[in-house]
Amino acid sequence: MRDLMPKEAHPHASLFLLFLRLRRYAGRLAILLVLVGCGAPPLSALDAGSSPKTVPAALSVPVTAAMAKHEDVPVKLEGLGTVQALNTVTIKPRVSGQIIDLPFAEGQELQAGAIVAHIDPRPYAAALHQAVAAKAKDEAQLANARLQLIRFSSLAEKSFTPAQNVDNQRAQVATLEAAVDADDAAIESAQTQLDYATISSPIAGVAGIRMVDAGNVVSPSDPGIVVITQLQPITIIFTLPGDAVRYLPVGQPHASLPVAALARDHSTKLAEGTLTLVDNRIDPATGMVKLKATFENKDRALKPGQFVVASLHIETLLNVITLPSNAVQQDPNGSFVYIIQQDWSTEKRRVDVARTDGTLAIIADGIRAGEQVVLDGQYGLRPGAKVVVQPSDGDAATQMATTLLGLP
Numbered sequence: 001m002r003d004l005m006p007k008e009a010h011p012h013a014s015l016f017l018l019f020l021r022l023r024r025y026a027g028r029l030a031i032l033l034v035l036v037g038c039g040a041p042p043l044s045a046l047d048a049g050s051s052p053k054t055v056p057a058a059l060s061v062p063v064t065a066a067m068a069k070h071e072d073v074p075v076k077l078e079g080l081g082t083v084q085a086l087n088t089v090t091i092k093p094r095v096s097g098q099i100i101d102l103p104f105a106e107g108q109e110l111q112a113g114a115i116v117a118h119i120d121p122r123p124y125a126a127a128l129h130q131a132v133a134a135k136a137k138d139e140a141q142l143a144n145a146r147l148q149l150i151r152f153s154s155l156a157e158k159s160f161t162p163a164q165n166v167d168n169q170r171a172q173v174a175t176l177e178a179a180v181d182a183d184d185a186a187i188e189s190a191q192t193q194l195d196y197a198t199i200s201s202p203i204a205g206v207a208g209i210r211m212v213d214a215g216n217v218v219s220p221s222d223p224g225i226v227v228i229t230q231l232q233p234i235t236i237i238f239t240l241p242g243d244a245v246r247y248l249p250v251g252q253p254h255a256s257l258p259v260a261a262l263a264r265d266h267s268t269k270l271a272e273g274t275l276t277l278v279d280n281r282i283d284p285a286t287g288m289v290k291l292k293a294t295f296e297n298k299d300r301a302l303k304p305g306q307f308v309v310a311s312l313h314i315e316t317l318l319n320v321i322t323l324p325s326n327a328v329q330q331d332p333n334g335s336f337v338y339i340i341q342q343d344w345s346t347e348k349r350r351v352d353v354a355r356t357d358g359t360l361a362i363i364a365d366g367i368r369a370g371e372q373v374v375l376d377g378q379y380g381l382r383p384g385a386k387v388v389v390q391p392s393d394g395d396a397a398t399q400m401a402t403t404l405l406g407l408p
Helices: 013-038 043-047 122-157 163-196 242-247 394-405
Strands: 061-067 069-085 088-091 097-101 115-119 198-200 205-207 226-229 234-241 258-262 269-282 288-295 307-324 329-331 334-340 346-350 352-357 360-365 372-376 387-389
Touching (some): 069 288, 069 352, 122 163, 163 198, 234 242, 234 307, 242 269, 242 288
Parallel strands (some): 061 387
Antiparallel strands (some): 069 234, 069 307, 088 226, 097 115, 234 288, 269 288, 307 360, 329 334, 352 360
């Protein structure tokens, strides 16, 4: 053929050669289509060099399969919870007056002691000055009374004045001493009122929306100036069935059990923390027990009032036999699975399911690691029926086409 069509004489020779190569693969492609229509066995059987006896002669029910295996399975309890701030403070004025300054911004991170507002301090400074002046007056009178007491005492010793005068003067001194003490208390009260004119945050946290503006007159009965919320650390209050108490110590846990905060989809992890409290009672109305977990919340993924799913890690079951929970079926006699035999027939076998955790079933007895079970397609099966295992994704089909066609 090459002699009859040299490249110099035929510029489209390359296209002709490609056509001939496609004709060579046409027969293999036809074989592939026939096999797929009948339900071809899994590629793993072909690749393993199985003898013709291991491939079923009459393919019957298409199924998907899974293999029992040994795994370490974490045991978790999940409950719906609400994020709560560790501390929340509504900043209110403790004295009345006009606000002259609000030296913070909404949403600002505030440290403990940070100034939130200034109230006009002049009325309270004046009251303080009055208390200081009253004390100075009483101290002057007290000093004079003490001198008089000394004089009366000296004269009484010489019998120049009655002893009653000495007693009266001593009472006068005590009265003035008490007045000075009262003045000290008045000064302390006035100083406290003056200090209240400068309002500061008692905790570290984030400022919320401002409830009042500068220039307004406020009083202790008002709703407040701003709410400060502590976000780091933060807590989640969640509930679990009362039966879960047998796994947990009541009160303060001795061992810190890990808790994961998940989104409502039960898969997206928001934060990780530890269990800090188990309530001391089960709610008789709901049969649920409350728990509290604490999270560092460094990235502030958790916000007060947010609904989350709390996943509590109780323990880890080591080296247990597991199956996808879809593989386990139920009938009036209990749980069973369909085992795929070497000759592609199925065996209905009873299994003892220790527990089911989401999509995973932990098998206590009835199956060994490495045995293959039917995952999907059980409803068309009977014990002894022949099956063909369908590939679980497009990659297996691609590999089958490449192998059967012998493509490079």
